[in-house]
Amino acid sequence: MARITLQQVAHSYQRHPKDPSDYALKNIDTVWEDGGAYALLGPSGCGKTTMLNIISGLLTPTRGRVLYDDRDVTELPPEQRNIAQVFQFPVLYDTMSVFDNLAFPLRNRGLDPQTIHRRVQEVAEVLDLTADLKKKAAGLSADAKQKISLGRGLVREDVAAILFDEPLTVIDPHLKWHLRRKLKEIHEKLQLTLIYVTHDQVEALTFADKVLVMYEGEMVQMGTPAELFEEPRHKFVGYFIGSPGMNFIPCRLEGNRAVCDGASVVLDEETVRRAQGKEGPFELGIRPMYLEVHDEPGDDRIPVQVRKVEDQGIFRILTVQMASSTLKVRISEERPLPGQEAWIRFPRRWIKLYANGRLVA
Numbered sequence: 001m002a003r004i005t006l007q008q009v010a011h012s013y014q015r016h017p018k019d020p021s022d023y024a025l026k027n028i029d030t031v032w033e034d035g036g037a038y039a040l041l042g043p044s045g046c047g048k049t050t051m052l053n054i055i056s057g058l059l060t061p062t063r064g065r066v067l068y069d070d071r072d073v074t075e076l077p078p079e080q081r082n083i084a085q086v087f088q089f090p091v092l093y094d095t096m097s098v099f100d101n102l103a104f105p106l107r108n109r110g111l112d113p114q115t116i117h118r119r120v121q122e123v124a125e126v127l128d129l130t131a132d133l134k135k136k137a138a139g140l141s142a143d144a145k146q147k148i149s150l151g152r153g154l155v156r157e158d159v160a161a162i163l164f165d166e167p168l169t170v171i172d173p174h175l176k177w178h179l180r181r182k183l184k185e186i187h188e189k190l191q192l193t194l195i196y197v198t199h200d201q202v203e204a205l206t207f208a209d210k211v212l213v214m215y216e217g218e219m220v221q222m223g224t225p226a227e228l229f230e231e232p233r234h235k236f237v238g239y240f241i242g243s244p245g246m247n248f249i250p251c252r253l254e255g256n257r258a259v260c261d262g263a264s265v266v267l268d269e270e271t272v273r274r275a276q277g278k279e280g281p282f283e284l285g286i287r288p289m290y291l292e293v294h295d296e297p298g299d300d301r302i303p304v305q306v307r308k309v310e311d312q313g314i315f316r317i318l319t320v321q322m323a324s325s326t327l328k329v330r331i332s333e334e335r336p337l338p339g340q341e342a343w344i345r346f347p348r349r350w351i352k353l354y355a356n357g358r359l360v361a
C-alpha cells in the first residue's frame with residue numbers, strides 16, 4: 001500500500017479551458033495516508049469519479065501531480081500503478097466460476113496456485129461466497145455478482161490502494177449495511193488504503209475514518225465524521241452532513257452581535273475578532289439539536305411560530321418560522337411539544353459564523 005498525494009490537481013474535460021467553471025476539478029491538494037479508510041463524498045456531478053480516475057490513472061489531469069509515496073505517477077497508465085478499482089456495476093466473467101473470477105487478478109500476476117487458493121478462500125469467507133465458489137457467475141443474483149467484483153478488488157495483497165466507485169448501488173438495502181460492515185472489517189484486518197466514493201452521507205460516515213467532502217469541483221473539507229459534524233468548514237458540509245442539516249440564517253455584524261432577520265444574537269469574542277476584515281455575506285449556522293426551544297419568553301429568547309412537527313422515533317423535528325427564516329429544531333420525544341407560539345434560544349457555544357459560505361475560524 002502507498003501514501004497517495006495529489007498536488008494542485010485540476011482537470012477540465014474541455015480542450016481549452018478558460019474560466020474556473022470549465023474545470024470539473026479545481027486545484028486539489030490532498031494526501032491519502034497509507035492504510036487509511038477514506039470516503040469521497042459529494043453530490044452528483046461534483047467531481048468524485050474524476051478524482052478517482054485521476055488517482056487510478058484512467059485520466060491524466062490537465063494540471064498538477066499525482067504521487068504514490070515519493071514516485072510521480074501522473075503520466076502512468078492504470079496497469080503500471082498497481083491499483084484495484086471496483087465500479088458501480090459488476091465487472092466479471094460470466095462464464096467462469098466464482099473461484100476463477102476471484103483468482104483471475106492473482107493468476108494474471110503469475111502467483112503460485114497455493115497462494116492463489118489461500119487468498120481466494122480468505123476473501124470468499126469474508127464476503128460469504130465460500131458456498132458459491134464452484135458455481136458459474138452467470139447464474140448468480142446481482143448482489144452476489146457485485147460481491148465477486150468487490151472480492152476481485154480485495155484479493156490482491158500488493159496493491160497501492162483499492163478504489164470503490166459507489167460499489168453498493170446495485171445491492172439490496174439489507175445487504176448494503178452488511179457489506180459496509182464487512183468492508184470496514186476487512187480494512188481493520190488487512191490495513192488496506194481504501195477510497196470509497198459515495199453521495200450517501202450514511203455510507204460515508206459508517207465506512208470511513210476520514211471523509212473528504214467535495215462540492216462543485218472543490219475539496220471543501222477533509223475530516224473525521226465528528227469533525228465534519230461539529231465544525232463544518234463550509235456551508236455545504238453543514239447542510240450535507242446531519243439529518244436534518246445545519247440551519248443557516250443571513251445576518252449582519254454590529255459590534256459583538258449578529259443581527260438577523262427578527263433576532264439579535266451575541267457572538268463570542270473570538271468569533272468577533274476573527275470576523276474582522278472578512279467579506280460577507282455573513283450567516284449564522286447552528287445544528288437543529290443545539291437550538292433550545294421554550295414555551296415562555298425570556299432572556300435571549302426569540303419568538304417563533306411552530307409550523308410542523310415530524311416524529312422520528314426518539315426525536316421530533318420541529319419546523320419553526322423566525323421572521324422570514326425557516327429553521328429546524330430537534331427535540332427529544334420526552335419533551336412535551338410547544339404550542340404554536342414558541343421561543344428559541346441560540347446557545348453561544350454552538351453558534352458558528354460563516355462569511356461567504358466559509359466558516360469564520
Ligand SMILES: Nc1ncnc2c1ncn2[C@@H]1O[C@H](COP(=O)(O)OP(=O)(O)OP(=O)(O)O)[C@@H](O)[C@H]1O
Nearest residue numbers: 013014024042043044045046047048049050051199
Ligand atoms: N467524459 C466526460 N466528458 C465531459 N464532461 C464530463 C465527463 N465526465 C464527467 N464530466 C463532467 O464533469 C463533472 C464532474 O463529473 P464526475 O462524474 O466526476 O462527478 P461525480 O461527482 O462522480 O458525479 P456522479 O455522482 O453523478 O457520478 C460533471 O459536470 C460532469 O458532467
